[in-house]
Amino acid sequence: MPTLRRNITYLYESRVLPRRSLLAHIAKVAAVIIVIALFLEVFVFNINFYKSLGYNSIDLSDSLELQESSDEQYKITEVDNVIEFSNLNTEVHNVYLKFDWEQPAQNLTFKIQFTDDAHATYFDTTEYTLGVPEVDISTMVPESQYVNLNTTGYVKNLRIELVGNEKTNYPVRLTSLVLNAHRPFSFNFLRFFGVIGLLAFTYLFRPGSSVYRVSIARRPKLSKGGIICAVAIEVVLISSFLFMGSNLVGVATSTYNFGSWDGHSIANPFEVGGENAQQYAELAKSMSQGKLYLEEEPPDWLQQMDDPYDKGARDELQKETGEPYLFDVAYYQGHYYVYFGVVPVLLFYLPFYLATGASFPTAIGVLLAVIAFILGCSALLDRFARYHFKQVSLGLYLLLQIALVTCCGILYLVKFPTFYSLPIACGLAFSVWGLYLWMCGRGSQRPCGWYLAGSLCMALVAGCRPQLVLLSFLAFPLFWRRYITERRLFTRRGAREFACLIAPYVVVAAGIMLYNNARFGSLTDFGANYNLTVNDMTKRGMNVGRLAPALFTYFLQPPCVTGVFPFLQPTPFETTYMGQTIKEVTFGGVLACLPVLWVLPFASRILKLRISQRSTRTTMGVIVVLIAAGVIVALLDAEMAGILQRYYADFSFMFLAAAVLLVFIVNENLVPGSTMAQVFTKVLLALVAVSVFYSALICFVPETGWYSDVYSWAYSSFFETVLFWT
Structure with a gap:
């Protein structure tokens, strides 16, 4: 029997030695990337450390005219919130406000003003100039x-005011x-590894990279390895981002959300998001008792209303009685119901409740x-690239896969992992797996199992996000030729296969x-029409006047940007529709903000090229259905619910x-290596x-209810990580 040493020797000689030059090249590139990232972190991102080395520090703590505490600290109160120094007559490069880290953590807004050689008086924003902007300082x-501070010459007077608000915790x-404080050297590991990632990404996908010479079809092992690595990195990054927003996760351990930890479990769930955010969990409890409505009883005044769906009337009665009602649930004949798709409850909440007696954490x-x-x-894209487009390289696949995953709206669902996001995420997951299983069935000698599983996934979408059921119409271009044109449907075997395609829809629809x-x-x-929301859904109906603003917002509106991280701002919204418009913050239309979609206007010409080269028109049909379904879903969302950022995930995919399929077609008609x-x-x-x-920047835009709030x-x-020069 071979010894361990012989096995190691064999692996080294058979696997490592033949690839010495490749491994040496990878090690060299990795070393260069690490050195560049290290140089940037040490010498560029710490520029303030080097700039402040020669500053003449002035400690003004003893000159503070503030109330002192027993531990020789100074109190800024709601009344005594201004610090002012006169006749400084010195250069001032920075101000260091050191706060007691043991006090309650909070973000404080300060307004700083000064007089210098260019300003004899404090200056502020005017019609033609912008004064010193307010600055946020964290006590932690x-x-x-x-x-x-960017002053001119000597500073004479300096004024620092704490601009408080209802959230400020005094004192x-x-x-x-300290003025002209020496900035400490700070090695930010998050920024360091982030730069390494960006440099590695840039190197890997540079135009001359060998990754574009690795064929998906001809190098299956290498390409699959690259795809698996890319998917693993995406999963880690997205998971890290979700857990960063700890206030929405609903899971506590001894070191994570420890304020909600039960003190003995490895991890325990807890409620987040308010009462109406527990709908799925409450429905699971009701189902365990054989009921389909929520256990909570609506207030008597709601049951006695002539029109309980009028929000204004509801709010008035709530004020008069002091009895609250559940918001954003369906109300029908004296009971609360959940109008969101039931599949997530059956998939996650009910089994978890039956097993543990606790509520499943939505995030x-x-x-x-x-x-x-x-x-x-990734599997669906690989299926198309490997079996239907022979010239797709690993580099092209990864570029398009990253764009497809990053830009389809799921990052925003992860940013707000609430019960609003769960049905959409589940619907998308079932859709792509359903399509993948269908594609596998089309290439199999025994497709019945593939068809059953694929159609079950596609049918379950109706119990998650009904709008996404439109993706089921892809069955027409995928199966029309086989079962209709070639009349396979009229054979015994074809009829059995077709029955496998239809049966899951019948069963799920019946349920x-x-x-x-x-x-x-x-x-x-x-039950969506019975929703207790901001408008009366029973009378909302369909109105063509709502379509134009929705089309512009969802598709054509340019992003609103500033020069400060995270650069994006909510876009303005104006409409001439003289009725109620349901609108939350959005960040621009997909066609204006996602340049990767700019291939869509050329779809007709690209499809004509495909038709001229192929006798079948399956790919053309798939592309036409995808585009048509995207437009229809966007308009349905606008008509039925409104204009919301999370709805972009309904149609962006x-x-x-x-667009991915169109790029594949173009790539098939290019000579590899040509200009x-x-x-x-x-x-x-x-x-x-x-x-x-x-798409990544949207993840960091401050929003109500998110981590930033x-x-x-x-x-x-x-901000300090990105705006290192401030």
Whole structure:
């Protein structure tokens, strides 16, 4: 029997030695990337450390005219909130406000003014100029407590005012105040590894990279290894981002969300998001008792209302009685119901409740669904690239896979992993896996099992996000030729296969219809019209006047940007529709903000090229259905619910998938290594980079209810990481 040493020797000689030059090249590139990242972190991102070495520090703590505490600290109160120094007559490069880190953590807004050789008086914003902007300082982030000032000559007077608000926790304890402080050297590991990742990404996808010479079809092992690595990195990054927003996760351990930890479990779930955010969990409890409505009883005044769906009337009665009602649930004949798709309850909440007696953490469900979507999306894309487009390289695949995963809206679902996001994420996950299983069935000699599993996934979408059922129409271009044109449907074997395609739809539809009938007395009523929301859904109807603003917002509106991280801002919204418009913050239309979709206007010409080269028109049909479904879903969302950022996930995948297939077609008609192919790669790389950058930035835009709002004092560390020169 071979010894361990012989096995190691064999592996080294058979695997490592033949690839010495490749491994040496990889090691060299990795070393160069690490050295560059190290240089940037040490000498560029710490520029303030080097600049401040020669400063003449002045400690003004003893000159503070503030109330002192027993521990020799200074108190800034709601009344005594201004610090002012006169006749300084010195250069001032920065101000260091050191706060007691043991006080309650918070983000403080300060207004700093000064007089210098260019200003005899304090200056502020005017019609033509902008004064010194207010600055946010975190009591828990030391880097934020150093504020660089751009003064002219000597500073005479300096005024620092704490601009408080309803969230400010007084008194604020100040330890010291120093002018021209020496900034400490700070090695930010998050930034360091982030730069390594960006440099590695840039090197890997540079136009001349060998990754574009690795064929998906001809190098299956190497290409699959690269795909698995890319997917693993995406899953880790997305999981890390979700857990960063700890206020929405709903899971506690001894070191994570420890304020909600039960003290003995390895991990325990806890409720987040308020009462109406527990709908799925409460429905699971009710189902365990054989009921389909929520246990909570609506207040008497709601049951006695002539029109309980009028929000204004509801709010008035709530004020009069002092009895609250559940918001954003379906109300019907004296009971609360959940109108969101029931499949996530059956998939996650009910089994978890029956097993543990606790409520399933919604964020974990969103994460699992998103991971399933990434895996299914990658498998589906690989299926097309490997079996239908023979010239797709690993580099092209990875570029498009990253764009498809990053830009389809799932990152925003992860940013807000609530029960609103869960049905969409589940619907997308079931859709891509359903399509993948269908594709496997089309290439199999025994497709019945594939068809059953694929159609079950596609049918379950109706119990998650009904809008996404439109993706089931892809069955027409995928199966029309085989079962209709070639008349396979009229054979015994073909009829059996076709029955496998249809049967899961029949079963799932029957189950959903019985569920609807048991709740609302109608087979087709999902209960959305009975929603207690901001408008009366029973009378909303369909109005063509709502379509134009939705089309512009969802598709064409340019992003609103500033020069400060995270650069993106909510876009303005104006409409001439003289009725109620349901609108939350959005960040621009997909066609304006995702350049990777700019191939869509050329779809007709590209499809004509494909038709001229192939006798079948399956790919053309798939692309046409994807584009048409994307437009229809966007308009349905606008008509039925409104204009919301999370709804972008309903239709963005459809447009991106169509764009990917169009790029594959173009790539098939390019000669590898030709000038045109090189130009094509460079243009595509730029379009993907901008699209991914935009989608990533949305993740860090401050929003109500997110990490930036709940833990603003910690969120400021992101600003300090990016805006290293401030």
